[in-house]
Amino acid sequence: MNKFEQELRNGNFVCGECSKCNKLVWPPSDLCNNCFNNVKWRPISKIAKLVEFSSKNDEYFCIAEFENQIRVMGKVENILNLHVGQTLTLVKCGFDGKEIFVFGLGD
Amino acid sequence: MKKVGIVTGGTTKFTKTDISIESLLVSAIKQIFDNSSNLSQKDVDVVLTSTNANNKYLANITSELSGMAPKIAHSVESLCNSGTNCIVSAYAYISSGLADVALVAGAEKTDSPGLVLDWDKSRGQYKHPIYWSSMFTSAHKRKFGTTLEDLAYVGANNHRNALDTPYAYFEKPFSVEEIMESKPLTENLRLLDCSMPCNGSAAILLASENVIKNFCEQPIWMTGIGQKAISASFTKNDDLTSMKSTILSASDAYKMSKKAAEDIDAAELHDAFSICEIIELEDLGLVPKGEGGSYVRRLYDTKDRKINPRGGLIGTGHPLGATGIAQTIEICQQLQGKAGKRQIDGAKTGLIHNMSAAATSSTVLILES
Known part of the structure; x- marks a missing residue:
């Protein structure tokens, strides 16, 4: 289990940042996908931008973008009138065999 | 680079009937030989199999079950475009001069592990x-x-x-x-x-411009x-x-x-x-x-x-x-x-x-x- 999954199990969304070229490495990996140096794990901002969304059985799911580059799919809760580009907040994350991201209303 | 053509192909019925991957592949390969009267097993230099199934050593197993002993035999996996990736690999073997005749056979079953990319x-x-x-x-x-x-x-x-x-x-x-x-x-x-995910197989025969006319009158060129x-x-x-x-x-x-x-x-x-x-x-x-x-x-x-x-x-x-x-x-x-x-x-x-x-x-x- 890598650091990403360990932290996600504890409710923390972290990502590796290259110790040499400072690139934020996504998807998570122990080595930078630009220069192959080791990464340092750091928390990712909880603020995200809504990229796209759809729904199933009246439950919305979306693609959200963190720090202008990291995109993940997650569930949207308690938001009406979604629109692309709006600000979301990561209100919960976890791991139960799959990565879980839950978004709520932005600041 | 040698010119590469397609001789013929064969496809099994796509069904939900439970048949082994090996049987599916051999059934499609049989059609290749049925459709090419001058083709014998010893003509085939390369056998490539395309699947997401977890079966190991499948190209070699399929070759043996079909009476072939090719120079090169291996599988290609690339989820849903495994089939054309496999054809491109066969093209490369022929165009480079490593082979003259390549048989590509792909198969899948309904419960394929390739249906969902869990890694993502x-x-x-x-x-x-x-x-x-x-x-x-x-x-x-x-x-x-x-x-x-x-x-x-x-x-x-x-x-x-x-x-x-x-x-x-x-x-x-x-x-x-x-x-x-x-x-x-x-x-x-x-x-x-x-x-619809289903069970099925398809096979296709590729050959170089040097030999393709031995096996068909109407080659189709890649x-x-x-x-x-x-x-x-x-x-x-x-x-x-x-x-x-x-x-x-x-x-x-x-x-x-x-x-x-x-x-x-x-x-x-x-x-x-x-x-x-x-x-x-x-x-x-x-x-x-x-x-x-x-x-x-x-x-x-x-x-x-x-x-x-x-x-x-x-x-x-x-x-x-x-x-x-x-x-x-x-x-x-x-x-x-x-x-x-x-x-x-x-x-x-x-x-x-x-x-x-x-x-x-x-x-x-x-x-x-």
């Missing part, structure tokens, strides 16, 4: 392909006004075309209304907008190849109204063949979901961007078979490792004038588009008679 962390809890296809649909609807009814025309057309394909999984047509009213899976997707892997993670698709890997692989294939979209007489497109066909029509340059929805309606209204003449993945079924090979066989038969009721009159140049994992990779082949 960017999909979160939404790993199943119905979620990425819903995202592409949302984006295309918003930007171009594409409707769910447009999507239903893709399915109606491909199911109708599949009625003339003997190996197709589906053996009945579905109307636009029936597709619209089929079980909703998401806001943007109904059951009949989806291709003149264009384009492949691109932009990523493995779905969310690396920047623009969800488009498939970047398809645009790039089409550009390379057109350039290599010195052909353009206007030259294409018949095309097999990877309609894993109905939205895929609409986006691919646009990204392959077959229609202007944003006009895929109106074009599929015209195809249906005019009974034009130019796109997915065998019925695509939606009409025939989607046994992953066999799909790209079955698509290539269809275009080959169209260019040989051997497509029977599906024949497009005068087809001389054809295109195959096969992609994987939310269009994170694509393959485009161009064939000429």
Whole structure:
């Protein structure tokens, strides 16, 4: 289990940042996908931008973008009138065999 | 580089009947030998198998079961475009001079482990392909006004075309209304907008220009190849109204063949979901961007078979490792004038588009008679 999954199990969304070229490495990996140096794990901002969304059985799911580059799919809760580009907040994350991201209303 | 041609192909019935991967492969390979009277097992230099199944050493096992002892035997796996990846590998062996005759056989079973890419962390809890296809649909609807009814025309057309394909999984047509009213899976997707995983196999024989006339009188030449892997993670698709890997692989294939979209007489497109066909029509340059929805309606209204003449993945079924090979066989038969009721009159140049994992990779082949 890598650091990403360990932290996600504890409710923390972290990502590796290259110790040499400072690139934020996504998807998570122990080595930078630009220069192959080791990464340092750091928390990712909880603020995200809504990229796209759809729904199933009246439950919305979306693609959200963190720090202008990291995109993940997650569930949207308690938001009406979604629109692309709006600000979301990561209100919960976890791991139960799959990565879980839950978004709520932005600041 | 040696010129590479296609001799013939064979396809098993696509079904839900439980048959072993090995039996499926040998059944498709049998048709290659049935269709090529001068071909013997000792002529085959390369045997490649295409599948997502976990069976090990499958190319060697298949060779032994088919009485072949090739110089080169191995499997190729690349999720849904394993089949065309396998064909491109065979092309490379022949064009480089390492081999003269290559047999490519692909097979899959309904419970294939290739149906969902669990590795993709960017999909979160939404790993199943119905979620990425819903995202592409949302984006295309918003930007171009594409409707769910447009999507239903893709399915109606491909199911109708599949009625003339003997190996197709589906053996009945579905109307636009029936597709619209089929079980909703998401806001943007109904059951009949989806291709059906099934058991099936397809095999194809490639040969160099030096020897191909020993095995057939009407070789079909592979003149264009384009492949691109932009990523493995779905969310690396920047623009969800488009498939970047398809645009790039089409550009390379057109350039290599010195052909353009206007030259294409018949095309097999990877309609894993109905939205895929609409986006691919646009990204392959077959229609202007944003006009895929109106074009599929015209195809249906005019009974034009130019796109997915065998019925695509939606009409025939989607046994992953066999799909790209079955698509290539269809275009080959169209260019040989051997497509029977599906024949497009005068087809001389054809295109195959096969992609994987939310269009994170694509393959485009161009064939000429």
